[in-house]
Amino acid sequence: MFHNGEIENGFIKFFKANNLDPMFTNENRTAPIKVSYVDAKSVINEKGKYAKYLRDISDILSVGQNNQMYNEATFKILNEATTFQKMMNNIRRILNQYHVKTWDKHKKNIWNIVYYTKDLF
Numbered sequence: 001m002f003h004n005g006e007i008e009n010g011f012i013k014f015f016k017a018n019n020l021d022p023m024f025t026n027e028n029r030t031a032p033i034k035v036s037y038v039d040a041k042s043v044i045n046e047k048g049k050y051a052k053y054l055r056d057i058s059d060i061l062s063v064g065q066n067n068q069m070y071n072e073a074t075f076k077i078l079n080e081a082t083t084f085q086k087m088m089n090n091i092r093r094i095l096n097q098y099h100v101k102t103w104d105k106h107k108k109n110i111w112n113i114v115y116y117t118k119d120l121f
């Protein structure tokens with residue numbers, strides 16, 4: 001781990017703002033994950049690759065939050081990783097599976113809803 005208070009605070013704030021802070025608590029009882037300076041910078045940079053992946057996985061995980069599936073998914077992501085890069089690779093793999101297996105199958109179910117005002121009539 002690195003010692004830069006500004007980046008550490010930004011890193012923690014990012015996880016709290018995106019409802020991912022349970023990933024970095026000890027409630028999952030997994031081994032600690034080492035975060036390098038470069039990894040942390042990629043998280044706190046709004047256009048960083050890791051920030052994008054984490055925001056995407058946050059949306060998916062928060063659907064099942066406060067239930068067993070959320071806890072199991074979070075545990076699996078953390079348990080398989082010893083470094084932050086390995087964790088991000090796990091998240092990237094999950095996102096790819098989600099987009100291929102779920103999103104692509106249900107694209108046809110998206111509706112285009114148009115709102116008309118009285119001015120049009």
